[in-house]
Each structure stands twice: as C-alpha cells, then as structure tokens.
Amino acid sequence: MSSAMLDLILQATLDTLYMVAVSGLISTLLGLPLGVLLYVTRPRQILSRPLLNQGLSIITNIGRSVPFIILMVAIIPFTRMLVGTSIGTNAAIVPLTIAAIPFVARLIEGALNELSPGLVEAAQAMGASPWQIIYKVLIPEARGGIITGLTITLVTLVSYSAMAGAVGGGGLGDLGIRYGYNRFNPTVMLYTVIILIVMVQAFQSLGDYLVRKSDRK
Structure with a gap:
C-alpha cells in the first residue's frame, strides 16, 4: 500500500475520532440532564411534573425512532445553516x-431506574432538597450505569459516523466507500473495518x- 493511501487512512481515522469525540461530548452535556429530567419528573418522583414528563418522553421517542441515515439527510438545511456546509466532518457532527x-x-x-427508591427516601428524611438529591445521591450512585450508557453511546457513534460517510460525512466510512467500494479496492475496505x-x-x-474503578469507589 502506498504512503499516500496510508496518509488517507490516518486522516480518516483522526476524522472519525474527532466526530465521535465532539458529538459524544455535546450529546452527553445535553442528554445527561434530559435523562435526569425524564426520571425525576415522573409521577411520585422528587420533581413530579407528569405533563412535562410526557412531553419530554414523546420528544425523546421521536428522536430515537428516526433512522440515522434519514435524519442526516432530512436536516441538511439545518446543518448547512449551523456550520455553513452539509458535507465533511463538521457537518456530520450535527446529525x-x-x-x-x-x-x-x-x-x-435506565441507569437511574436501577437505583433503590430507599436512597431517595433516606435523603429526603435528612432534609435534602430535590437538587441536592440529584447531584449528591442519584448521579453518584448511578455512576457505573451512566458510564456504561456513555460507553454504549460512543460505540454507537462509531457506527453512525461510518454511515455518515455514505453522504459525504468524511472519516473512515467515506474512505471505505470512495476508495474501497467504488474503486473495488478490498484492501482499503479491510483496513477500514479493522480500524x-x-x-x-x-x-x-x-x-x-x-x-470497575467506579464500583470500587
């Protein structure tokens, strides 16, 4: 394999890591509080708001029900408005x-659902406010499950980023399609899959x- 192709593979790998890292960070910053809200606004929870919970649940379910490749194409105008282009790694980060x-x-x-209700009851008995319960009880106690969930998210984003290559998203998926599939080069495709x-x-x-480290703590 030529040095030029190796450079392309290296750049595609870095592009994929960049897309996964940035989208993973932003989705965590926004998805974590949304997940907590979905839990604490349920009926009989510490911030019970049934109507708010139902609205958030519907929006979340709609977001999860749209296949990624369709979502990516459907929001092209929004992506272009946000980052100025609809192709490349920065554009792929949006969908x-x-x-x-x-x-x-x-x-x-789901991670918060695994916690015992007794933890919240004990914190309430000690006079903790709802926000104190969230930051000092719920999130710390669910730390292991939260880390597992974020790990699953990163793995899923790797596969999504590969699909983004089908519509010019850059990264390893784009490399595999352009140089592996379209140019009938199985070696490039193999390297892409292995990476x-x-x-x-x-x-x-x-x-x-x-x-494991979290559980020991």
Missing part, C-alpha cells in the same frame, strides 16, 4: 449529536475499566 442526545437520555434514565473494530474495542475496554 450525530442530534441522534445521540435522546439515546443518551434514555440510557441515563473500526479496534476503535470499538478500545472504547468498550476503557468504559469497562472506568465502571
């Missing part, structure tokens, strides 16, 4: 983030390590 936010929210909600597998394994191993 990646929008797709990941409701995904993260439901995973966070994606290694990337997924690395994220999963890091997440498992952080969960």
Whole structure:
C-alpha cells in the first residue's frame, strides 16, 4: 500500500475520532440532564411534573425512532445553516449529536431506574432538597450505569459516523466507500473495518475499566 493511501487512512481515522469525540461530548452535556429530567419528573418522583414528563418522553421517542441515515439527510438545511456546509466532518457532527442526545437520555434514565427508591427516601428524611438529591445521591450512585450508557453511546457513534460517510460525512466510512467500494479496492475496505473494530474495542475496554474503578469507589 502506498504512503499516500496510508496518509488517507490516518486522516480518516483522526476524522472519525474527532466526530465521535465532539458529538459524544455535546450529546452527553445535553442528554445527561434530559435523562435526569425524564426520571425525576415522573409521577411520585422528587420533581413530579407528569405533563412535562410526557412531553419530554414523546420528544425523546421521536428522536430515537428516526433512522440515522434519514435524519442526516432530512436536516441538511439545518446543518448547512449551523456550520455553513452539509458535507465533511463538521457537518456530520450535527446529525450525530442530534441522534445521540435522546439515546443518551434514555440510557441515563435506565441507569437511574436501577437505583433503590430507599436512597431517595433516606435523603429526603435528612432534609435534602430535590437538587441536592440529584447531584449528591442519584448521579453518584448511578455512576457505573451512566458510564456504561456513555460507553454504549460512543460505540454507537462509531457506527453512525461510518454511515455518515455514505453522504459525504468524511472519516473512515467515506474512505471505505470512495476508495474501497467504488474503486473495488478490498484492501482499503479491510483496513477500514479493522480500524473500526479496534476503535470499538478500545472504547468498550476503557468504559469497562472506568465502571470497575467506579464500583470500587
């Protein structure tokens, strides 16, 4: 394989890591509070707001129900308005983030569901406010489940970023399609698949390590 192709593979790998890192960070910053809200606004919860909860739940379900490739094409005008283009890595970050936010929210909600109701009751008995319960009880106690959820999100974003290559999103998916599929070069396709597998394994191993470390704490 030529040095030029190796440079393309390296750049595509860096582009994929960039897309996953930025979209993962933004979706966590937005999806974490959304997931907490979905949990605490349920009936009989500490910030019970049934109508708000129902509205958030509907919006979240709609966001999760749209296939990523359709979402990416559907929001092209919004992507172009936001970043000035509809192709490339920066453009791909927009649909990646929008797709990941409701995904993260439901995973966070699921992690909080695993907690014993007795934790909240004990905190309330000690006079803790709802926000103190959220920041000092719910999130710390659900830390392992939250880390697992975020790990799943990163792995999912890797696969989504590869799909983004089908519509000019850049990264390894774009490289595999342009140089592997369209030019009938199985070697490039093989390298692309191997790098994606290694990337997924690395994220999963890091997440498992952080969960184990969290559990010991």
